[in-house]
Amino acid sequence: MTPPSTLATAQRSLGDPDISYPLWPALTRGCPRTSTDTLSYPVDVDYAYERVDTALFEPGYAARHGVPRGAGIERWAPLLPPLDAPSLGEGGTPLIEFAPGVHIKDEARNPTWSHKDRLNRCTTSAAVRAGAPGVVVASSGNHGAAAAAYAARAGLRCVVFTSTDTPPAVDAFLHAYGAVVLPVPIDHRWPLVRKVVEHCGLHPVSNLTATHTGHAYGAEGYKTIAYEIHAELGAPAAVFVPTGYGELLYGVWKGFAELQRLGVTDSVPRIFACEPAAGGPLAAAVRAGVPATTVEVGDTDAYGIDCSVGGYRGVVALRASEGRPLLLTDDEMRAAQRELAAAGLWVELSAAAGLAGLRQVGDVEGPAVCISTSSGFKDVSVGTRTSEPVDPAWDEVRRRLRASGIDA
Incomplete structure (x- = not known):
């Protein structure tokens, strides 16, 4: 059987949804008709939703439709732009029950160890x-x-x-x-x-505009995180997302919004943007009631999300999901990073922002998912030796064990 092909039809402006463009070529500078020299609006990919077979979200769909093993996100091809590049087996990352009612979506399990x-x-x-x-x-x-x-x-x-x-x-x-x-x-x-x-x-494949729009097709890949979460858990009450430019945030929201639009779920989780307190352009835009803004960025080791420029995608996701932005200190993220490591998950400091956000908010009414974006191997401190050599004499080894709280 031939694997399913894309149902993508056009690119649509987020600045004015009545404005659409052909699906090709992919727009890499946002919407040319609504953007200005100081504010850029992204474009979104639209689909023939009326033609989507909701069996796409049932177990066994990929095998029944001839999607080969190792095809990665091609499992969801009808709701993605054309996938002309070969796969590395991306996606399908584990959803780990971290604590009662709290799950970690571990994106470090992707081919290059990130979302x-x-x-x-x-x-x-x-x-x-x-x-x-x-x-x-x-x-x-x-x-x-x-x-x-x-x-x-x-x-x-x-x-x-x-x-x-x-x-x-x-x-x-x-x-x-x-x-x-x-x-x-x-x-x-x-x-x-x-x-x-x-x-x-x-x-x-990077942003080219005054405020962040990103590549027209990029955030579409992130929707598959929502599809995977739903397949295992249904729609959670909340999703906490490490946030830089807001593309991941938007993609996760859009994936759940599509599931609701197609009648696969009746709810969309609240989406929380977890930004470093040293910057936080999305939080600043929400406070000011503007589509996007630019901020000064202070010192932070969460280099993966220390963005000075925000984008309208994040504002759309927070508004539509009734979510909100959270500003996190490095200390809060380090505490979450240690908590994850104690459970066997080694993550980059930026990747711990999701759990740090949940800890800041406290309990939510229903299941919560924290997205962990990348491996601890990519942290700024990696590459320096942290363990000093030990004299192999048993007395010295035992002394070090006892100093670490191990009875020896």
């Missing part, structure tokens, strides 16, 4: 369809690593503008995949991305 693999399967597919020789990205973390991997898998070149303090583990990821890695001062990254697009013809 960004879902996005990059979709954006690299757009590059393949465009016939581009490669992709270009500004990233010092998960996005760059995933872009490099999916480009390599598709036989494309990848240029990554990193910051000069990129964590060693991320730098190793990028070079392993054969990316062209160019560390530059952070404010120079996005202008250089635009120049590479103009002069080299590479497909951009």
